Structure formats: C-alpha cells, structure tokens
C-alpha cells in the first residue's frame with residue numbers, strides 16, 4: 001500500500017489546508033479523505049518533515065469542524081472508556097494491533113523511521129481520537145476499530161453538517 005491510491009494535491013487543496021491549519025502545511029503528500037462538501041478532511045504527511053524531523057503521524061485530520069467535534073468526544077471521557085474495553089476484549093485488542101501494523105507498514109513503505117511507534121496510542125492505549133478518525137477516513141471502515149467507533153459517534157451527533165456538508 002502506498003500513496004498512489006490518493007489524489008495528487010492541487011494548489012487549491014494546499015490553500016484550503018493552510019487555512020484549516022492556520023499555517024502552511026508541512027510535508028504534505030496527499031489528500032487522503034474529503035468531507036462530503038469537498039474540502040480536505042485528512043492529509044497524508046511524509047514520515048519526515050522537510051528539515052528531516054520525524055513526523056510519525058501519517059494521517060492528519062485537518063477539517064476544523066471534525067477536529068472540534070472529536071475534541072468534544074475526547075472531553076467526555078470516550079477514550080477512557082475505549083481503553084478500558086481494550087484491556088478486557090481480546091478481539092478488540094487484536095483488531096487494534098492490526099490497525100497499528102497496517103499504519104506502520106504504510107508509513108515504512110514511504111520512509112522507515114526505524115522504530116515502531118505509530119500514533120494515537122496504538123497498539124495498547126487510546127490516546128487521540130483525531131488520529132484514529134483520520135485513519136478510518138483515509139482507509140475506510142474495517143481497519144481501525146476506534147476510528148470506526150469515533151465515526152459512528154460523530155454520525156450520532158449529526159455529522160456531516162455545516163461546512164462539511166455544504167459544497168463550496
């Protein structure tokens with residue numbers, strides 16, 4: 001698996017992502033997912049920034065609306081509950097480990113960082129739902145169980161809505 005299955009980044013995308021982040025995007029490789037309204041929601045980032053600094057987060061959530069909704073879920077203790085389930089549910093733990101392995105394999109195929117740390121707490125903890133949602137949006141459901149759960153929770157909250165739905 002590599003980045004060739006993502007669309008190339010256009011100048012318009014680059015501009016929108018810069019607006020979303022409030023700074024020029026660094027080491028941008030591809031737009032990995034879009035909101036239904038068309039703006040980029042997830043970017044694929046090079047494992048090393050232009051200056052060589054390692055950047056282990058391969059999929060980065062850029063949509064401000066999604067970032068804010070996910071921040072709300074995190075503030076409501078969703079990650080603690082997920083981490084507790086991870087400790088007692090072997091099937092869930094296996095699925096989560098596979099998500100970690102896929103993430104690492106994709107990143108290593110681009111530029112190996114020489115370690116197995118991925119992102120978001122994988123494979124044994126749940127530390128950032130933004131990372132997991134970005135993984136699910138980039139690779140589809142069935143890859144990262146906590147990204148899938150986060151997406152379902154967002155649907156329950158009414159997402160997609162607002163800018164995420166409207167075509168610019």
Ligand SMILES: [Zn+2]
Pocket residue numbers: 035039041063064065066163164
């Ligand atoms: Zn959006």
